[in-house]
Amino acid sequence: MAWEPAHLTRQALPSDTVEMARFLIGARLFRQTPAGLLVGRIVETEAYLTGDAASHAFRGPTPRNGPMYLARGHAYVYLAYGTSLMLNISSGAEGHGEAVLIRALEPLAGIALMQAARGRGNLRDLASGPGKLAQALSVDFALNGHDMCRGESLWLGPPVGTPQIGISKRIGITKDADRPLRFYERGNPHVSGPRSLSP
DNA sequence: AGTGCGATTGACT
């Protein structure tokens, strides 16, 4: 497609994790599958930092969280609750074990493919949550550790629009639960969760 | 080797 932008380079990504979580609101996420190209605009993220008890990297490197320690811009995929895959992007300084969870997308292209992958037609139900998003984009473990600044199957494109950013606690965690590390686009109907969390 | 627990979702009352 002619309008398809080049990958965001690593230098284009903020080196600070919280800044990156904010920066990614409005950025586009591209996923190339054999069936076609899927594109969404990121409308909700969460930051997971060093020294953060809610982070998978809180107790240091493990077999699961390895991609969190890569240079910013690598995919970290894991299975939550035995049922839902989560897509994160490594962030912060290389070796520090930080990441940004991508929680929701506004579908832009490849919508029919997303609907087929989700088994649902309602646009608001395609990617308004981290597990839904991964299913809509056919994210799988093959993408774990994928360099999104160079990858051919998953990458980021420049932000579109000038989103008004809302901030809240992160959703679904019990440790360090009150830190303001969730970011979303105000008023966007594709943001996950009850409206009380995203006024 | 055994066990408890989630960065969730979808179905149901």
Added chain:
DNA sequence: GTCAATCGCACTA
């Protein structure tokens, strides 16, 4: 609003 499904991983021993 409530609640079960489901399983890989990290922790304990």
